[in-house]
Amino acid sequence: MTPLEQAATAALHAPSVFNTQPWSWRIDGDTMELHADASRRLDATDRDGRLLALSCGAALHHALTKLAALGWSFEVSRLPDPAQPSLLARVHLGSPVPPTSVRLAEAIPQRRTDRRPFGARTVSDEELTKLRLLVEASGAYLHVVPRDEITALAISAELAGHAELNDPEYREELRQWTHRPAGSGDGIPAATAVEPGLRRVPVRDYVPDEQAGLTVGAAHDEGASFVILFGRGDTPIQLLQAGEALSALLLQATADGLATAPLSDAIEVEWPRVLVRGLLADLGEPYLAVRLGYTADTTPLPPRPRRTAADVIVSS
Ligand SMILES: Cc1cc2nc3c(=O)[nH]c(=O)nc-3n(C[C@H](O)[C@H](O)[C@H](O)COP(=O)(O)O)c2cc1C
Missing domain, CATH: 3.40.109.10 (NADH Oxidase)
Incomplete structure (x- = not known):
């Protein structure tokens, strides 16, 4: 190659x-x-x-x-x-x-989206600062949500989750991407979704009509940190660079032994997005949130599908 x-x-x-x-x-x-x-x-x-x-x-x-x-x-x-x-x-x-x-x-x-609750161990301020500087060097900004503002993020995710699950078009899209044809190499299998539970910030319910593969267990994200990736606007170039910054953040966090899980539902629906923008003191446009922490359950996650090189690369 x-x-x-x-x-x-x-x-x-x-x-x-x-x-x-x-x-x-x-x-x-x-x-x-x-x-x-x-x-x-x-x-x-x-x-x-x-x-x-x-x-x-x-x-x-x-x-x-x-x-x-x-x-x-x-x-x-x-x-x-x-x-x-x-x-x-x-x-x-x-x-x-x-x-x-x-x-x-x-x-x-090694990086995975881990939808299970994280444990009591907290993420150090040094680590959060390092990740914030990395995101800034990659062309976006990172807001570490202070503990007393996590409730606002939780309400935003909760409102968005309800609005989406009540939208038949969203339900149909969710159904399609959680029930992919065999061999498609994409989508979210129920095995990698987590059952609904008491969480600091709710995690998207990918399979509302069936049993998710991951259980919530006894942890509650006690030590988890929540960060919001944001930028000055949402032009195509800003979004592309924000995606690069997201990858930098997730890979560095993984290399440092953290578990990670992006959360975008609060940004997908207009009113919750306004609430999240408020957490940024209206300084910028929120792109998505990420939960960071240490796994309470160290059982390896079930595999997730991926397309093959032949599916996505055209060489001439
Ligand atoms: C832009 C973006 C938004 C995402 N939003 C969510 C989300 O709201 N909830 C969630 O559990 N995972 C979310 N994810 C994670 C994806 O579902 C995940 O990357 C995908 O299923 C592949 O699994 P992996 O990350 O373990 O490789 C998001 C990822 C990206 C890049």
């Missing part, structure tokens, strides 16, 4: 909303293009494609992290052609250089 193929293959592990993996790569010689796949946009949940853009940004950051760890320099142009809005990035491979980002690249296959 060429370095660009290895990079695009590593990006198969990137997180994406509903595990839609809404991207494809075109590799031609020493150039690789990242394209958004609009056919995988969630029309009810993500009408404006914000979560799709964040997911693609995460895939881009995974690929660039892998290239750096393989010891290659590269140049990236984001949204290089206004006539082709679905062309999100063009990456030119440079020359061999000393490897960097090796720990982050090692975290790529």
Whole structure:
């Protein structure tokens, strides 16, 4: 495999909303293009494609992290052609250089979304500061939700969850992406969803009509931290970079031994999003929240599906 193929293959592990993996790569010689796949946009949940853009940004950051760890320099142009809005990035491979980002690249296959409650161990201020600075260096901002504001985030997620589950279009979309045809390599199997329970901030109920595979157990996210990724606005380039920052945050947290779980439902519905924006003192546009902490249940998570390199990479 060429370095660009290895990079695009590593990006198969990137997180994406509903595990839609809404991207494809075109590799031609020493150039690789990242394209958004609009056919995988969630029309009810993500009408404006914000979560799709964040997911693609995460895939881009995974690929660039892998290239750096393989010891290659590269140049990236984001949204290089206004006539082709679905062309999100063009990456030119440079020359061999000393490897960097090796720990982050090692975290790529280890990172998982863990929907189970985290335990009592708290995340240190040093770790949270490190993650905030990393996100800022990646082109977005991170708000660490103070303990007395977690209730507002919880109410926002609760309101959004109710509104969505009462929306027949959302219910149908949820059903489709939790019941994928065999071999599709995408979507959220019930085995990786968590049963509803008493949580500091509710976690999306992916399978409201059946039993989720993960149980809540005795932990309640006592020590969990909640952070909100945000930025100045939600133009395509800002969302793409926010997705890159999300990936940087999740990979660094994983490398540091933290469990992570993105939460976007509070941002998907208008009024809860206004409440979350209020937590940012109206300083910016919230993109999504992330729960960080230490697992109380160390049982390995069940596998989650992924498409194959042949599904997403076109080489010429
Ligand atoms: C933009 C975005 C939004 C997400 N929103 C949620 C969410 O609201 N709730 C949740 O449990 N997981 C959420 N996730 C995590 C995805 O469901 C997860 O990445 C996907 O199912 C693949 O699983 P993995 O992260 O374990 O590889 C989100 C991920 C992304 C990138």
